[in-house]
Amino acid sequence: GDSVTQTEGQVALSEEDFLTIHCNYSASGYPALFWYVQYPGEGPQFLFRASRDKEKGSSRGFEATYDKGTTSFHLRKASVQESDSAVYYCARINMGYKLTFGTGTSLLVDP
Amino acid sequence: EAAVTQSPRNKVTVTGGNVTLSCRQTNSHNYMYWYRQDTGHGLRLIHYSYGAGNLQIGDVPDGYKATRTTQEDFFLLLELASPSQTSLYFCASSDPLGYEQYFGPGTRLTVL
Numbered sequence: 001g002d003s004v005t006q007t008e009g010q011v012a013l014s015e016e017d018f019l020t021i022h023c024n025y026s027a028s029g030y031p032a033l034f035w036y037v038q039y040p041g042e043g044p045q046f047l048f049r050a051s052r053d054k055e056k057g058s059s060r061g062f063e064a065t066y067d068k069g070t071t072s073f074h075l076r077k078a079s080v081q082e083s084d085s086a087v088y089y090c091a092r093i094n095m096g097y098k099l100t101f102g103t104g105t106s107l108l109v110d111p
Numbered sequence: 112e113a114a115v116t117q118s119p120r121n122k123v124t125v126t127g128g129n130v131t132l133s134c135r136q137t138n139s140h141n142y143m144y145w146y147r148q149d150t151g152h153g154l155r156l157i158h159y160s161y162g163a164g165n166l167q168i169g170d171v172p173d174g175y176k177a178t179r180t181t182q183e184d185f186f187l188l189l190e191l192a193s194p195s196q197t198s199l200y201f202c203a204s205s206d207p208l209g210y211e212q213y214f215g216p217g218t219r220l221t222v223l
Contacts, residue, residue: 099154101153103152
């Protein structure tokens, strides 16, 4: 079925480190892919999306490239800050406008 | 000014109790959604709606009913609450493409 896999449950980094959070999606259809971010005590917020192969989405210094060949949409940031500490969700949109979310990756950045 | 609001923010009930969670959006969106968030599962879709009077079944609907009374208001009903429904519940709204969903602040429900 339609699914999204995030392999890292938690990531711990120091400020200015490079971030990669892995996201793979099941190869059914040609979904649009998303990253959402959730800060403590808040609901998730849309970060960005990509809809076709090789398209790059980006926002707030984060970016990810849609890769149909490897069915991936990995989140990257060159230099993280303490304020980036949050839970990051990869998601895909299926028929009927239903988002399917991954299990989330908790990022903790030490100052 | 928050565009998606939820009430109550916290709720405690007992097994077998009757609970209604409320959501209101002022985004003028047609689509509204109810999710539950649990550790290890992420966000899972319970029910969603295309507009007033419409209801669609999500991925984890068992034990939940929902009703969309107006474009703005979407309710989640637990008529016989069970401890397995202890969770953090989020409401969201989106435009017809569904590409960007706007989430409320969540309701934490505890079923004893």
